[in-house]
Amino acid sequence: MTRLFAGTPFDIPPECDLCGRVESECQCTQADKNAAEAQRQREADRLPPEKQTARIGTEKRKGGRTATVIKGLTARANDLPALLSQLQTACGTGGTVKAKDDLIELQGDHTQAARECLKAIGFRVK
Known part of the structure; x- marks a missing residue:
């Protein structure tokens, strides 16, 4: 699947939200990503x-x-x-x-x- 701006100066490859690397080089497991998303959701639900x-x-x-x-x-x-x-x-x-x-x-x-x-x-x- 190609990206919208593939081959142009505006082509920015997607990065992993957890480690910040390009998704093709990411070493994070799916369990790590799920745990990080659950933690973000808990923090979003917190009230001061x-x-x-x-x-x-x-x-x-x-x-x-x-x-x-x-x-x-x-x-x-x-x-x-x-x-x-x-x-x-x-x-x-x-x-x-x-x-x-x-x-x-x-x-x-x-x-x-x-x-x-x-x-x-x-x-x-x-």
Whole structure:
């Protein structure tokens, strides 16, 4: 198949987006290209913290335990595991991410510490 401007000064051979080489000299595998495209899509789906609102509340669990629940931050727009580790460090507690429900749970009542940590990152908090 010939290119539109083949043989003219405007002929620019296609380059690989991943390594930047001409496609005929590219050493990238299809799996590498697919992984790079998936990473680009994840980055495109991310929203800055200033455009998101986190809702913090507490829930009573069986046995009288309390859990701090953070809702409103979607797994598609955020890196929830990284955010959880920042919150765990700030609160000094354990927790988990439930990506299907788009929520973060922290063990114990840590609403104030979680609120301050999320505000420091840049999220709006309710």
